[in-house]
Amino acid sequence: MNILLVSMPDSFEHMPTVGIRMPNGALSSLAGNVDPHHRVAVADLVLVQREVRATLERLVRDQQPDLVGLSIMTFQRKTALRIVELLRALRPDVRVAVGGYDPSLAPEAYTDGPAPVDFIVRGEGELTFRELVRALERGSGLDGVAGLSYRMGGAFHHNPDRSVHGLADGEIRPPNRDARVLQGYEFLGRQVDVVETSRGCTFDCSFCSIIEMRGRNFHTFTFDRVLADIRDARDHGARAIFLVDDNITLNVRRFEALCQAIIDAGLDDIDYLVQAMTSAIAAHGATLAPLMRRAGFRYVFLGIENILDDDLRFLRARAKNALRGSGQSAGNATTAAIEHLHRHGMYVVGGLIVGNPDDTPASIEANLEFARRWVDYPYIQHPTPYPRTPMTREFRERGLVINENLEEYDGTTAVVRTEHVAAEEIEFLRWRAERWMKVRHMRAVVKASPRFVLRNWRTMLAHTFRGGSFLKALLGLEDERAVFARYRAIRKREREYV
Numbered sequence: 006m007n008i009l010l011v012s013m014p015d016s017f018e019h020m021p022t023v024g025i026r027m028p029n030g031a032l033s034s035l036a037g038n039v040d041p042h043h044r045v046a047v048a049d050l051v052l053v054q055r056e057v058r059a060t061l062e063r064l065v066r067d068q069q070p071d072l073v074g075l076s077i078m079t080f081q082r083k084t085a086l087r088i089v090e091l092l093r094a095l096r097p098d099v100r101v102a103v104g105g106y107d108p109s110l111a112p113e114a115y116t117d118g119p120a121p122v123d124f125i126v127r128g129e130g131e132l133t134f135r136e137l138v139r140a141l142e143r144g145s146g147l148d149g150v151a152g153l154s155y156r157m158g159g160a161f162h163h164n165p166d167r168s169v170h171g172l173a174d175g176e177i178r179p180p181n182r183d184a185r186v187l188q189g190y191e192f193l194g195r196q197v198d199v200v201e202t203s204r205g206c207t208f209d210c211s212f213c214s215i216i217e218m219r220g221r222n223f224h225t226f227t228f229d230r231v232l233a234d235i236r237d238a239r240d241h242g243a244r245a246i247f248l249v250d251d252n253i254t255l256n257v258r259r260f261e262a263l264c265q266a267i268i269d270a271g272l273d274d275i276d277y278l279v280q281a282m283t284s285a286i287a288a289h290g291a292t293l294a295p296l297m298r299r300a301g302f303r304y305v306f307l308g309i310e311n312i313l314d315d316d317l318r319f320l321r322a323r324a325k326n327a328l329r330g331s332g333q334s335a336g337n338a339t340t341a342a343i344e345h346l347h348r349h350g351m352y353v354v355g356g357l358i359v360g361n362p363d364d365t366p367a368s369i370e371a372n373l374e375f376a377r378r379w380v381d382y383p384y385i386q387h388p389t390p391y392p393r394t395p396m397t398r399e400f401r402e403r404g405l406v407i408n409e410n411l412e413e414y415d416g417t418t419a420v421v422r423t424e425h426v427a428a429e430e431i432e433f434l435r436w437r438a439e440r441w442m443k444v445r446h447m448r449a450v451v452k453a454s455p456r457f458v459l460r461n462w463r464t465m466l467a468h469t470f471r472g473g474s475f476l477k478a479l480l481g482l483e484d485e486r487a488v489f490a491r492y493r494a495i496r497k498r499e500r501e502y503v
């Protein structure tokens with residue numbers, strides 16, 4: 006069978022495609038997990054953001070797919086449905102499967118409406134998709150494929166959920182990177198890839214989709230497999246690797262051992278990026294941070310979420326930000342974590358969420374000020390009501406959701422207001438502060454990737470200051486409100502990918 010797997014082209018503010026174009030880890034994993042006699046092609050459409058239609062036309066012509074699989078986040082739903090329409094126009098008999106967070110958590114969006122699909126793979130996909138492909142090949146029934154929803158006789162059938170798979174048994178095979186048919190993955194001048202070492206998380210932050218997606222659990226791949234996967238990514242050209250684990254810092258001793266294993270295997274010539282909890286880094290930084298640095302870790306995305314206790318309570322993120330054993334506030338765990346990372350030469354990407362229901366201009370400003378002072382690259386978002394998260398329920402009950410355009414649910418568009426501040430004002434405050442934090446980080450990028458900056462500094466500045474000009478902003482000659490309005494209009498136009 007010919008299978009084409011695609012991820013959506015939609016990107017968001019903090020992932021400017023001039024310097025950051027990541028592969029979607031789900032697709033190469035799915036490609037590695039169908040039986041080897043199938044011909045699978047993987048296409049990350051973020052690599053061809055402005056040529057989506059032409060690329061799909063070419064891929065459908067070249068690959069002649071019998072089955073197309075789409076990986077979709079919520080803010081990509083509109084693009085995904087348009088792509089389904091396009092695929093049906095290009096190849097009327099093609100069968101379409103969707104998977105990922107949005108189809109898993111809002112399957113109804115894909116069964117009715119303008120572009121109904123044939124199959125929805127809910128939750129973890131490898132085994133469900135493998136079994137789906139086998140059943141289609143054999144022409145056998147689909148009712149035994151756990152985790153699958155499928156169309157039959159005009160109606161949609163939802164099979165029971167598939168339980169989350171333990172990862173140590175080798176049943177989920179390694180990714181197949183040879184299936185990729187588009188080139189150009191990049192993280193600030195280096196070819197980048199993604200690798201998983203574990204899946205799941207046992208916390209339950211109210212904004213996070215992961216708990217509804219797979220429950221509260223934590224499963225790990227063996228180090229042998231992880232190291233082989235890193236080696237494979239390096240053999241395919243990667244010089245930067247993002248470990249996309251949901252929460253690798255749940256087991257710090259294992260993480261330390263992994264760093265040591267990376268060093269011992271000579272895989273420390275790669276720049277690693279990772280997501281981490283502040284509490285874990287604060288508590289274990291003295292031993293963990295130096296090991297991380299020796300293994301090659303360069304950027305650490307810290308889930309700070311917020312520096313105020315009331316906000317952390319709302320986000321259900323107090324425990325993961327608490328400085329263990331001291332009973333001190335979350336802010337303290339954060340600064341202790343940042344100090345450990347900085348002491349060992351790593352950069353902190355600061356994940357903060359501003360615009361929670363009871364936020365005031367002062368509470369938002371307190372977080373922005375913290376980011377200015379402490380983080381190297383800001384990753385500040387607004388709370389976004391993704392399907393079925395606890396946070397979504399609360400925002401809806403309090404009547405605070407002001408925007409139902411899902412393509413704007415990208416994290417940097419404020420689609421909810423607070424009890425005290427309008428959504429647009431929240432977004433303005435974040436936008437105004439973040440531009441300067443991003444410029445400041447360019448110095449570090451120059452040091453690490455001078456050639457990349459030489460080639461791209463104009464485009465990078467133009468992206469950060471779109472709607473206005475860097476020079477005018479620097480000289481204080483711009484009308485910030487007018488530039489913000491133009492920036493939002495540009496963002497709206499950018500969202501038209503197909």
Ligand code: B12
Nearest residue numbers: 016017029031074075076078079104105126129130214251
């Ligand atoms: C790594 C990651 C990123 C990375 C890399 C993204 C990439 N290119 O892959 C970066 C940092 C760039 C990123 C950015 C964003 N992300 Co992100 N990200 C994640 C994270 C941590 C892990 C995803 C991953 O790779 N897992 C490993 C793979 C193997 O698992 P998987 O993706 O779940 O895929 C499995 C199944 O879903 C399924 N599946 C997936 N696709 C398909 C397709 C088919 C056909 C089939 C059959 C099955 C299938 O099978 C796969 C294998 O089991 C998740 C989850 C989390 N804990 O926070 C969030 C998450 C996916 N991100 C999310 C969001 C919102 C974003 C952003 C919009 C904003 C943000 N919060 O940062 C941006 C936008 C990205 C962009 N395109 O510009 C949300 C999605 C919520 C939703 N309902 O849509 C999540 C769930 C986090 C959350 N807030 O809850 N992200």
Ligand code: SF4
Nearest residue numbers: 206208209210213251
């Ligand atoms: S710690 Fe991270 S992965 Fe775990 S629930 Fe919270 S945001 Fe999600």
